[in-house]
Amino acid sequence: MKILLATVYHYPHTGGLSTHVATLKAGLQARGHEVDVLSFSDVPELTQNMKVRGPGFLMNKLSKGKGFVFGLKTRKKMLQKLMEAVKHKNYDIVNAQEVYATFAALDANMPVVSTVHGYLTYEALSAGNILKDSPEEKFLMEEEVKAYRSTREIITVDTRIKDYVKREAGVEGTAIRNFINIDTFRPEKEKKKDFRQKHGIEADVPVFFVPRRLTKKNGVIYPILALPAVLEKYPNAKLIYAGTGEAMDEMKRLIAEHKLQASVNLLGAIPHEVIKEYYALADVVLVPSVHSAGVEEATSISALEAMGSGSPLIACAVGGLKEIVNHEVDGILTEEKNVEELSAAMIDLLDHPEKGEVLAERARRKIEEEYSHLAAAEKYEEIYQRAVKR
Known part of the structure; x- marks a missing residue:
């Protein structure tokens, strides 16, 4: 299969999501698949600053949370353009790594499955990016539900997130717990x-x-x-x-x-x-x-x-x-x-x-x-194949 892993965040980068993408890519490639990654890092740095970071910073100064939501929506638009530029590669499936990567693939008219790593709205509240009971909180939760209901398959990284997606969106996902490259991370x-x-x-x-x-x-x-x-x-x-x-x-x-x-x-x-x-x-x-x-x-x-x-x-x-x-x-x-x-x-x-x-x-x-990356890649492959047939 030809697989595109996509994220509206940076890759490679410190943090669990980036590590997940790199490890999944290694596992899928070991199983003979062709895998590419598309991320916000593929947007020129000057464009990132001028169209996302700068305006978002100013908007947050005026109203807490507006800049955060603006940033996500703008990242989605940029990722969508990048996807449209590589559609000629005829990917069998896009594996979006969060809500706005899912929207980018949908609007680029590409087949997509979504991995849910956490709780977008609640994590934004926890980090102080948006305020409790704000319009931004309501909007992000609506966006989560929309994304979960629109993608072909949902993969969650644990059972609690699977239950969360079911509770909020009424969608049954498949829980595949996180994993590591057992060849890279070994006792030394x-x-x-x-x-x-x-x-x-x-x-x-x-x-x-x-x-x-x-x-x-x-x-x-x-x-x-x-x-x-x-x-x-x-x-x-x-x-x-x-x-x-x-x-x-x-x-x-x-x-x-x-x-x-x-x-x-x-x-x-x-x-x-x-x-x-x-x-x-x-x-x-x-x-x-x-x-x-x-x-x-x-x-x-x-x-x-x-x-x-x-x-x-x-x-x-x-x-x-x-x-x-x-x-x-x-x-x-x-x-x-x-x-x-x-x-x-x-x-x-x-x-x-x-x-x-x-x-x-x-x-x-x-x-x-x-928790081997090879065993996890096999499980992902089964879901990709199921999604392609839909």
């Missing part, structure tokens, strides 16, 4: 010392790694709040974040307030290849997700990558994390926002590194058996 603990030397981290420093977009629903403030208790027993411990987002200012404030500047490192956005190295050099990976404005974690790609990379995982018991982590078997689950419980789990894995090794070994086996 033998390179731990080399990676630490490369990134300027001493060999004996306990390292906690948080590979998360810095947004409220990802609970990124809680490892900072849990760190002081850890430092009482392990004063040289380091907390390292990889990601950017609107929570950065609050995190910096908390770091300064608790005098943690020497113990917390905010790397910002780093390439996926480098993130792999931090998984290998870390002693523990943290995925501290929380409920926020009706949004909860799906099948976290960050958690799957950690489990595939040989690092023990501590995650909060919310959303899809409860599905993929078996507490005290292949990872540790803590109550969301419970700072004391989180710090106790962090200390426990430093106190008992052999426990972490056992958890990591079991996690890797689970990833190989249940």
